[in-house]
C-alpha cells in the first residue's frame with residue numbers, strides 16, 4: 315500500500331487534510347457549514363461544464379467555486395447566507411446534472427469529482443494542490459485575529475474598526491480556494507466532511523482556539539490516512555471511509571463530552587426532588 | 591437642544607448631531623461633551639436613541655449633520671481611544687474561546703499577520719482580568735459565562751487597549767440588582783483611577799445615581815445635559831418630552847412618570863430652539 319503509484323495519493327491526501335480543517339475551523343465557528351457545502355457543489359458543476367466544453371476541469375471548477383462564494387457573499391448581507399446559499403446550492407446541482415446530461419460520454423473523471431479519486435491522483439496535480447493549499451494557509455495565518463473576532467462576535471469586531479463584510483468576502487474566497495485544492499482529490503461531497511467534521515470534533519475537546527485548529531488538523535490527518543489504508547485493504551470507495559470516519563469521530567467526541575458532563579453533575583438529588 | 595458649552599480638554603464633544611434612519615429623524619441636534627474621568631449616564635426609554643448616539647460616537651454611523659470630536663479631532667474609523675461594549679453580544683457556547691482569549695483580542699484583534707506570543711502580553715491580559723474581578727473564570731468558555739461574568743469580560747476586552755473613553759450600551763439590562771451594582775461600582779472605580787470618561791446608557795437611572803457625575807437625558811431624539819439635579823426635574827423633562835412628565839423622588843430613588851399627556855403648547859419644539867431654562871445650560 316506504499317507502492318509508487320500510491321505515493322501521490324498519500325501526499326495529496328495529506329495536503330488536503332491539513333488545509334481543509336484549518337479553513338473548516340472557521341467555517342464551523344462562523345456557522346457557515348451550509349456555504350461550505352454549496353461551494354463544492356459549485357465546483358462540481360463548474361468541472362462538469364468545463365469538461366463538456368473541452369476545457370480544463372480544474373479551471374472550470376475553480377471559476378465556479380469562486381463565483382459561487384462571491385455571489386453568496388454579496389447577496390447574503392450581514393453574514394447571513396442561508397437562503398441565498400440554499401437557492402445557489404440547488405441551482406448549481408441542477409446545472410451540474412444538466413452538463414452531465416449533455417455530455418455524450420459519461421466521464422468517470424466527473425464521477426470522481428463528486429466522490430473523489432484519491433487512488434488515481436497524477437503527479438502534476440500535486441504541485442497545484444500544494445500551491446493552492448499554501449495560499450489558503452497563508453491567508454488564514456494573516457487574517458487569523460480579525461477573522462476570529464468577526465466569527466465569534468461581529469459587533470465587537472465592528473467596534474474595533476474591522477469591516478466585517480470585507481473579512482466575510484475574503485474568507486469566502488479562501489473557502490473557494492480550499493475547495494479547488496481538494497475537490498479533484500477527495501471529491502465535492504467529501505471535501506465537506508473533511509472541512510467540517512474534524513473542526514466540529516475538535517471544539518468539543520478543547521477550549522482554546524489555536525489548540526482547536528491544531529487538533530482539527532490531527533483528526534483530519536488520521537481520518538484521511540485511515541481512509542486510504544482501509545480503501546486499499548477493502549477495495550471499497552475511499553469516500554465512504556472518509557465520511558464514516560469523520561462522523562464517527564464527531565459522535566465519539568460528543569459522546570465523550572456527554573458522559574463527562576453526566577458524571578460531573580452533583581450526584582445528590584435536589585432538595586425539592588428528595589422531598590417529593 | 592439642551593446642551594452645554596464645549597470645554598477644553600474634553601475627551602468627547604458632540605455638536606448639532608442629527609441622524610435620519612429609514613426616512614425618520616432619530617437624533618435631532620444632539621450635543622454634549624465629556625471630560626476625562628467623568629461618569630456620565632445616557633438615560634432614556636426604549637427607542638429614545640441611546641444606541642444610535644453611541645454608534646455615532648464610535649464612528650459606526652455617520653450623522654447627517656453635526657460634528658463629533660474625540661480628543662478635539664474628528665472621528666477616525668478605528669479610534670484606539672474609544673472602547674465600546676455593545677448592547678447585545680451573543681457568543682456561541684460551542685465556540686472554543688476562553689474569556690482570556692477574548693480579552694487578548696481586545697489588545698490587537700484588528701491586526702493582521704501572525705501574533706508573537708509574549709509573556710508581557712499574557713501578563714497584561716491577566717492584570718486586566720484581575721482589574722475587573724474576572725480571574726476566577728478566565729479559562730471558562732465565553733459562551734458559557736453568566737450575564738454578569740460576560741459583562742466583566744467585555745469591559746476588560748474594551749479597556750485593555752487603554753482607551754480614554756469607554757462607551758457601555760445598557761450593561762445593566764440583563765443583570766440582577768446586585769450584579770448591576772457591582773458593575774457600576776467597578777466602572778466608577780475605573781473611571782476615577784484611570785481617568786477614563788465613561789458614558790453608560792440605561793433606561794433606569796437609579797442604579798447610577800450614587801456614581802453619576804452627569805446625565806445626558808434622551809427623549810424623542812433630543813437631549814438634556816447636566817448634573818442629575820439640574821436635568822432630572824419636572825420642568826426640564828416636560829420640555830424635553832414635549833408633554834407633561836412628573837419627576838418624583840421617593841426614598842432617594844427617582845421616578846419619571848408620564849403626566850396627564852396634556853401637550854404643553856407653550857413650549858417651542860422646533861429643532862434647535864433652546865428649550866430649557868438657563869439652569870441646565872453649561873455646568
Ligand SMILES: Nc1ncnc2c1ncn2[C@@H]1O[C@H](COP(=O)(O)OP(=O)(O)OP(=O)(O)O)[C@@H](O)[C@H]1O
Pocket residue numbers: 611612616634635636637638639640641642643677760793
Ligand atoms: N436602521 C434603522 N432603520 C430605521 N430605524 C432605526 C434604525 N436603527 C434604529 N432605528 C430607530 O431609531 C430609534 C432609536 O433606536 P436606538 O436603538 O438608538 O434606541 P435605544 O435608545 O438604544 O433603545 P433601547 O433602549 O431599546 O436599546 C428607534 O425608534 C429605532 O426603531
Ligand SMILES: [Mg+2]
Pocket residue numbers: 640641642677759760
Ligand atoms: Mg439600545
